[in-house]
Amino acid sequence: MPSVHRGNFPNRQTQFSARRQKIMQQKKSLPIASVEKRLVKEVRKNDVLIIVGETGSGKTTQIPQFLLDAGLCRDGRVIGITQPRRVAAVTVAKRVAEECGVELGQKVGYSVRFDDTTSGSTRIKYMTDGLLLREALLDPYLSKYSVIIVDEAHERTVHTDVLMGLLKKVQLARSSSVTDGQSGRFHKMPRHEKYAPLKLIIMSASLDARAFSEYFGGAKAVHIQGRQFPVDIFYTRIAETDYLDASLITIFQIHLEEGPGDILVFLTGQEEIESVERLINEKLPQLPQENQKLLIVPIFAALPSEQQMRVFAPAPSGFRKVILATNIAETSVTIPGIKYVIDPGFVKARSYDPGKGMESLIIVPTSKSQALQRSGRAGREGPGKCFRLYPEKEFDKLEDSTMPEIKRCNLSNVILQLKALGVDDILGFDFIEKPSRAAITKSLEELFLLGALTDECLLSDPVGHQMARLPLDPIYSKALILASEFNCLEEMLITVALLSVESIFYTPRDKLEEARTATKCFSSPEGDHITLINVYRACNDFLEKRSMEMGIAKTEKVFRKWCKENYINSRSLRHARDIHKQIKGHVEQMGLNLSSCGDDMLQFRRCLAASFFLNAAVKQPEGTYRALASGQVVQIHPSSVLFRKKPECVIFNELVQTNNKYVRNLTRVDYLWLTELAPQYYAMQN
């Protein structure tokens, strides 16, 4: 740079202090700043406090700082703040470290799976709720925390719900004034002076704090004002029969009649998004030339991240951006520039049928709070408008809030963790909302069949305890334990890592043939599990050969290139590699026998049969399959390498209901292996 220009740039020191000044100003202007004293007083006075704070109140970043300044971290103890999502934990921690003027990982840090920045001097610790649950397995009293703040509690994720039940117990066990023998495992341990009382703060964005307050014995609730711009809500006069068509019309109506500002449309899935995108692009040329400046940007979780990033780029000058999004834009991703929201009122949600042991995704109406959350996305930067594509009287009929996830999912993992935490009576556990008896019984039964529970329904030793230690689906944890006996733990580690992530195969519709040719060289005639291992090892071999020649940064680039060339989703494969590394560490610590079966894939397939005997299916004369455990008639999913082969007997990992009932991720096995390797179960069946 020519030296004459140098004087025109502020030096780093001035830049730094200018930024700090701006941060301090922003901090002071937050609605929460004026109630610091009152909040601290309430926290001191109440063991449990519910804080209702609307979007933009600053509760997540400010309250931990208030409490630290007020001296709640004395004796080296920590304020823990849980978040349902990793990104939130990471970004908020970075922001707060900056506000405090400290290096991340010192006074302020975060800890999420695969990424822990905390140190001995960390006093404000942001983390995911699932991680705190794991910590409780090692430290049942959560003894290093003086305060635990559960943020975004209104989202009611499984982890948040279990955590609240657990924290209630921990608080009771740590309070010196209470003497009871009803607090699960805690009564087995002597109450000790070193466990100072634990303060709990439950933070929620939903206006209704009643459920939380009642759950915590009538806990005090305080409200904090948010900073949200007004959003006008519009309804249709009559019910729409086709909400995709209605969305399309509304997009064009806004585009032609309303002022500048981007549009966010909430659709239920990839297919709908792609079809609306196609329809817009078909209609666009029919508009007058000057009205054709619309930029369509899709976003959903399965989209490769480079394409996801397109939503953050501003539209070219004169263009209006239309974002077609799934629920990802409701909470996980905040998109700037949105002034108009179109909400057809539907969402794709998971549901679980304990009778059939089957999860499925179904399209259902949103709840009121979800509709509110969606409309709020139009008022982040200025006043906005939200178009709900249903009549107002339909809104009144919606459920107030979405059914908590814990009532819609398989509970095996939850129950295994609770058992490991010393909660033996699952039906009697104080859930904020109790799952159905049928769902609890079904999962208890499954855990029993996997050998995790004894006849008395207690955690078995060592199998049950080992399974609970592994952060995996219980059936995969069991597979690892068995694999060490079958001498194929190396193969099984790769398999369960890959089964734990989204599909690693990336097949864009327009390049179907190329993708197929690319992945063909990995496929095994025995089934999908060995095919997955082949991909994983091919990638490893490639990287090993290359990494001798280059550094880490370059390896990363080469990794992405390899994935792209082979039509592999690099995000999924990286995730699987992280899981593989983490679980490998766990099984080594547990002293399992880390051996390989080499080329003896028969041995590995026998191990698969022994592990997944609950998920076996046999071919029927018509060519369909019968799942042995539930008796359901299923088909092989077309993505399987066994789709055409149709072997007599298979084990599978997933049974999903879409247009048909499909099984996915399968391997060919011998029916006789099942009766040999799981005789208790197959004798019972016959």
Add this chain to the structure above:
DNA sequence: GAGCACTGC
């Protein structure tokens, strides 16, 4: 010959 909202350990 299909189609998979979103998180998380």
